[in-house]
Amino acid sequence: xxxxxxxxxxxxxxxxxxxxxxxxxxxxxxxxxxxxxxxxxxxxxxxxxxxxxxxxxxxxxxxxxxxxxxxxxxxxxxxxxxxxxxxxxxxxxxxxxxxxxxxxxxxxxxxxxxxxxxxxxxxxxxxxxxxxxxxxxxxxxxxxxxxxxxxxxxxxxxxxxxxxxxxxxxxxxxxxxxxxxxxxxxxxxxxxxxxxxxxxxxxxxxxxxxxxxxxxxxxxxxxxxxxxxxxxxxxxxxxxxxxxxxxxxxxxxxxxxxxxxxxxxxxxxxxxxxxxxxxxxxxxxxxxxxxxxxxxxxxxxxxxxxxxxxxxxxxxxxxxxxxxxxxxxxxxxxxxxxxxxxxxxxxxxxxxxxxxxxxxxxxxxxxxxxxxxxxxxxxxxxxxxxxxxxxxxxxxxxxxxxxxxxxxxxxxxxxxxxxxxxxxxxxxxxxxxxxxxxxxxxxxxxxxxxxxxxxxxxxxxxxxxxxxxxxxxxxxxxxxxxxxxxxxxxxxxxxxxxxxxxxxxxxxxxxxxxxxxxxxxxxxxxxxxxxxxxxxxxxxxxxxxxxxxxxxxxxxxxxxxxxxxxxxxxxxxxxxxxxxxxxxxxxxxxxxxxxxxxxxxxxxxxxxxxxxxxxxxxxxxxxxxxxxxxxxxxxxxxxxxxxxxxxxxxxxxxxxxxxxxxxxxxxxxxxxxxxxxxxxxxxxxxxxxxxxxxxxxxxxxxxxxxxxxxxxxxxxxxxxxxxxxxxxxxxxxxxxxxxxxxxxxxxxxxxxxxxx
Numbered sequence: 001x002x003x004x005x006x007x008x009x010x011x012x013x014x015x016x017x018x019x020x021x022x023x024x025x026x027x028x029x030x031x032x033x034x035x036x037x038x039x040x041x042x043x044x045x046x047x048x049x050x051x052x053x054x055x056x057x058x059x060x061x062x063x064x065x066x067x068x069x070x071x072x073x074x075x076x077x078x079x080x081x082x083x084x085x086x087x088x089x090x091x092x093x094x095x096x097x098x099x100x101x102x103x104x105x106x107x108x109x110x111x112x113x114x115x116x117x118x119x120x121x122x123x124x125x126x127x128x129x130x131x132x133x134x135x136x137x138x139x140x141x142x143x144x145x146x147x148x149x150x151x152x153x154x155x156x157x158x159x160x161x162x163x164x165x166x167x168x169x170x171x172x173x174x175x176x177x178x179x180x181x182x183x184x185x186x187x188x189x190x191x192x193x194x195x196x197x198x199x200x201x202x203x204x205x206x207x208x209x210x211x212x213x214x215x216x217x218x219x220x221x222x223x224x225x226x227x228x229x230x231x232x233x234x235x236x237x238x239x240x241x242x243x244x245x246x247x248x249x250x251x252x253x254x255x256x257x258x259x260x261x262x263x264x265x266x267x268x269x270x271x272x273x274x275x276x277x278x279x280x281x282x283x284x285x286x287x288x289x290x291x292x293x294x295x296x297x298x299x300x301x302x303x304x305x306x307x308x309x310x311x312x313x314x315x316x317x318x319x320x321x322x323x324x325x326x327x328x329x330x331x332x333x334x335x336x337x338x339x340x341x342x343x344x345x346x347x348x349x350x351x352x353x354x355x356x357x358x359x360x361x362x363x364x365x366x367x368x369x370x371x372x373x374x375x376x377x378x379x380x381x382x383x384x385x386x387x388x389x390x391x392x393x394x395x396x397x398x399x400x401x402x403x404x405x406x407x408x409x410x411x412x413x414x415x416x417x418x419x420x421x422x423x424x425x426x427x428x429x430x431x432x433x434x435x436x437x438x439x440x441x442x443x444x445x446x447x448x449x450x451x452x453x454x455x456x457x458x459x460x461x462x463x464x465x466x467x468x469x470x471x472x473x474x475x476x477x478x479x480x481x482x483x484x485x486x487x488x489x490x491x492x493x494x495x496x497x498x499x500x501x502x503x504x505x506x507x508x509x510x511x512x513x514x515x516x517x518x519x520x521x522x523x524x525x526x527x528x529x530x531x532x533x534x535x536x537x538x539x540x541x542x543x544x545x546x547x548x549x550x551x552x553x554x555x556x557x558x559x560x561x562x563x564x565x566x567x568x569x570x571x572x573x574x575x576x577x578x579x580x581x582x583x584x585x586x587x588x589x590x591x592x593x594x595x596x597x598x599x600x601x602x603x604x605x606x607x608x609x610x611x612x613x614x615x616x617x618x619x620x621x622x623x624x625x626x627x628x629x630x631x632x633x634x635x636x637x638x639x640x641x642x643x644x645x646x647x648x649x650x651x652x653x654x655x656x657x658x659x660x661x662x663x664x665x666x667x668x669x670x671x672x673x674x675x676x677x678x679x680x681x682x683x684x685x686x687x688x689x690x691x692x693x694x695x696x697x698x699x700x701x702x703x704x705x706x707x708x709x710x711x712x713x714x715x716x717x718x719x720x721x722x723x724x725x726x727x728x729x730x731x732x733x734x735x736x737x738x739x740x741x742x743x744x745x746x747x748x749x750x751x752x753x754x755x756x
Contacts, residue, residue, distance in 0.1 A: 004042060009087060010079050012040060025424075028092060037092040038076065042085060064160045067135060071128035073148065073158040093148045093156060094702050099206070100144035105739060107213055108499040113152075115248065118210045119278040121155045125203060126271035128157050133196040133267060140194050142202035143183045144209065150704050151735050181225040181461060182215045186258045189226040200264050204255025211237055211248060216256065218463060225463075230258070245284075247277035367406045375406035379415045392423065403432060410440040417449045426457035445482050448472035452489060455497075462497050466490065484514035488524050495531045504531050522548035522556065529566070538570040542579070557587045564596055568671070573603035591621035598630050599666050607634050625651055629667050633678065641685055648679050669706050674699050677709045689716055700729070705736030707743060714750065727754055 004014045004027060012029040018039065019026045027040045065075040077089035099121075106112060113121075125147065132139065139146075139160055148156040185201035188194050209215045216235065217228035234256050238249045251273050257263040264270040367375075382398035385391055399416050406412040413436030420429035430453050436446045451468025454461040472486035488511035495504035508528045515521040525548035533541035542563045549559035560583035567576035580597035584590060598613030611634060617627040632647035652675065667673040676699035683692035696713040703709060714729035730751050737743040 004085075009040060009042075009081050009085065012038060012089065014040065029089075031089075037094075039090050039092045040087050041090070042087045063137060067132055067137060067160060069128050069131045070154065071124045071156055072132065072160065073156050093150050093158075094704050097149050098145050099147040099149055099155070099210075102149060102738075103144055103209065103213075104497070109739065112213050113210055115211070115244075116278060116281055117152055118207070119248075119274050119281065121152065121210070122203065122207045123271050123274040123278065124155050125157060125206075126200075126267045126274060129196070129199050129203065129267035130271060132157075132160065133199070138194060138196055139199050139202075140188075141180055141183075142199050142206060143180045144206055147206070151732065152738075153735070181229075181464075182217065184226060184229055186230045187260065189230045196267070197260050197263050197265070200255055200267055200270055201257075203267070203270065204252060207255065208237065208252050211244065211252065212240060234258075245277065245281060247273075247280050251277055367409050371406050372409050372412065375402040375409060375412040376415075378402035378405065379412065379419070382419060386419075395419075396423075403435070407435060408439040410436050410443045410446060413439070414443070414445045414449065417446070421449065421452065426453055429453060430457065442475065444472040444475040444477070444479065444486070447475075448482055448486050448489070451486075455489065455493060462493060465493055469493065480514045480516055481520070484511045484520065484524070487511035487514065488527060491531065492527060495527075501531055518551045518553075519556075522551040522559070525551070526559065526562070529562075533566055534570075538566045538572070541566055542575070546579075554586055557583050557590065557593065561593060561596060564600060565666075568600060568603065568666075573600045576600035577604055577606075589620055591617040591624035591627070594620060595624070595627050595630055596666060598627075602630065602634055602637075607638060610634055626667055629673075629675070629678075632682075633673075636678070636682055636685065639685075641682065644682055645686075648675070648682060651675055652679065669703055669708065672708060674703060674706070674709065676702070677712070680709075680712065684716075689719065692716060693720075700732065705732045707733040707736045707740075707747070710736065711747070711750075718754065723754055727751060730754070 003017060004025075005017055007014050009029065011033060012031050014027045014029045015037075016028040017025065018028050025042050027042060029038050029040050030036075031038050062078065065078070068074065073093065074091040075088060076091070078087070079089070080086050102113075112118075129139070129142075137160060139157065141159065142157070146157065146159045148158050150156065183202040183205045185194065185198040188198055205215055217225050217232065219225045219228060234253065236249055237252050238244050238246070251270070254262070254264055254273070255270055264273070378398050379402045382395040382402065385398065386395040399419050402412055403416050413432050417429045417432040417436065420426070420432060429449070433446055433450050433453065436443060437450065440446065447468045451465040451472065454468065455465035469486050469490040472482060473490065476483040476486060487507045491504040491507035491511065493504075494500040494507070505528075508524060508531055511524045512521055512528065515524055525544045529541040529544040529548075532544070545559045545563035545566070549556055549563075552559070560579050564576040564579040564583070567573070567579060577597060577600040580593060580600060584593050584597060587593065594613045594617035598610040598617070601607075601613060602610035610630065614627040614630045614634075617624055617630075628647040628650050632644045632651070635641070635644035635647065667675070676695045680692040680695035680699065683689070683695060693713065693716050696709050696716070699706070699709040700713060710729045710733035714726045714733065717723075717726035717729060730747055734744060734747045734751070737747060
């Protein structure tokens with residue numbers, strides 16, 4: 001799918017790509033008439049050719065657009081451009097992190113959200129669900145990844161209707177169940193129709209995870225997780241953290257009842273109980289204190305005697321399954337699958353969903369050599385067409401023909417799945433992988449791809465991914481590329497998902513050793529650099545990036561650009577400048593590179609060299625407006641306010657063009673910058689505090705709880721005697737400083753001074 005950054009879609013100017021998904025790419029766009037940013041989901045072209053899907057997409061967009069609630073992402077519009085680009089326009093969530101990311105970050109630091117904050121979030125989400133259910137809408141895929149947090153005061157449910165729509169596409173198996181295993185209700189796991197009470201169960205799982213730092217059920221495979229939701233008693237929260245109030249435990253137990261009739265019958269009921277627990281908590285404890293994650297034992301069969309477990313109705317049939325050590329354990333199959341032999345159930349992840357599909361008992365016959373050769377030629381042609389012409393739709397037609405030609409050939413299906421993953425069409429990739437695993441469930445290459453989909457598709461199932469990567473490592477044989485990729489992906493999972501860099505390091509080193517193709521080896525060196533990087537000692541990471549750059553025949557200049565940024569992050573601007581000079585000696589026509597050199601030189605104290613680099617950037621690319629940003633910073637620091645204003649005003653007045661070419665690699669909050677924040681600094685230097693307040697309000701509108709802007713805004717309000725406004729800004733800053741305890745203490749002191 002071509003990049004739409006810089007294009008006009010109807011009345012919207014596309015300024016930035018935000019992400020890619022199985023059905024659509026997501027962009028940030030500006031709507032001049034309303035003077036606001038919006039998020040746009042643009043359907044992949046091959047889906048736009050499906051008239052039935054387009055009609056369903058449009059109907060679902062209209063239904064979701066009718067939902068108006070402060071805790072639901074608002075859908076504004078649905079339209080088509082040039083009869084082929086279909087898109088949905090929705091609220092753009094400024095500075096929004098997902099609840100999934102926040103919980104992962106907290107867990108990595110041994111913390112949980114404060115209990116009062118957790119109850120407040122759940123109450124608001126339950127209120128949103130109660131409203132949506134009253135409008136006839138069921139979400140079907142409530143999970144932390146679908147809960148956005150522009151601030152903890154305003155949790156937002158996103159992707160209403162997407163799960164239902166996915167269940168209707170031709171990309172999934174007929175009658176497939178849609179949901180995410182860790183948050184799937186027992187009735188969904190049995191293949192029954194999900195109603196509003198399934199959403200309540202899923203929200204209960206989210207609440208349980210927020211309270212205890214982990215979901216209630218975990219296992220090595222999606223199927224095993226679903227079985228636990230159906231059959232295993234719930235281990236009570238207080239049996240693992242005795243300090244939790246009884247009201248919190250009762251809320252968990254009722255929301256997670258396996259009996260539909262014993263569960264909350266409406267999200268409004270759940271909201272009311274959450275509010276009661278919150279009020280009770282406020283009467284007995286001080287709010288807002290982060291609590292450490294307690295040590296929680298594994299939730300396996302050995303834990304069933306723990307206190308306060310819920311009774312489970314006896315299930316009529318069970319099946320003996322072999323455990324990994326060869327012993328037999330009794331596991332009940334979902335009622336919908338009692339008649340299906342366990343060996344014939346194939347499991348796959350589809351963009352946040354699990355599909356359980358029974359296959360027939362007959363083994364597919366292997367295709368002839370002629371058929372395999374024909375399919376291989378079709379795949380070659382598909383890749384050639386994609387790389388040489390960019391024609392996605394016709395290249396997909398060739399891939400589909402290859403799959404139809406050799407539907408039982410694992411090698412063909414592997415290449416087809418890799419093709420779809422390359423396009424970020426995870427639904428189609430999973431469909432192919434599922435077919436391939438039906439033909440060859442022991443294929444290390446397909447199991448590797450299945451793990452990759454579990455980790456990087458719209459689903460997030462790290463346990464499944466880990467198991468699949470381990471299987472691929474143990475069974476890759478002489479296929480060095482599969483062995484290398486499996487080691488690299490498992491290293492990524494450990495390093496970036498569970499923060500276990502000690503476990504990740506030998507795996508990525510093994511991947512580098514196994515990789516024969518230079519660009520692949522360089523890619524693994526890039527990953528190792530991210531794993532070993534430390535702000536206080538970046539040398540090892542920088543050396544890896546420089547070595548990787550040479551492996552690409554000195555063509556991949558972004559290796560050196562990243563090495564320079566790592567040096568900047570560790571406060572080594574001179575080293576950063578040296579690296580960029582090396583890069584520009586080989587690739588001089590590089591406007592972003594000249595700006596990066598100038599920024600490093602400015603940080604190193606050489607303003608004159610920085611000016612020259614910025615001017616060189618503008619000679620390379622006159623529209624590369626972040627050169628003006630650099631020049632504005634230089635002039636502001638030196639007190640040349642008129643010149644600084646000229647550069648910053650150019651950016652402010654030409655913001656559409658600026659955002660089109662803006663790299664976000666240097667001038668962003670992670671490096672202490674934002675255009676409106678720096679404009680506010682300029683206004684303060686000019687003695688205009690009122691204008692500075694206006695700019696800072698703009699910055700806060702974009703970056704939400706970014707502490708730097710909110711602290712400066714609070715200070716200005718405090719100077720003006722606006723105590724309530726100052727406190728509001730300081731509380732936002734405190735919200736944004738949730739992972740910095742020292743900064744939290746500083747902000748709490750400022751708040752205490754005003755409230756004291």
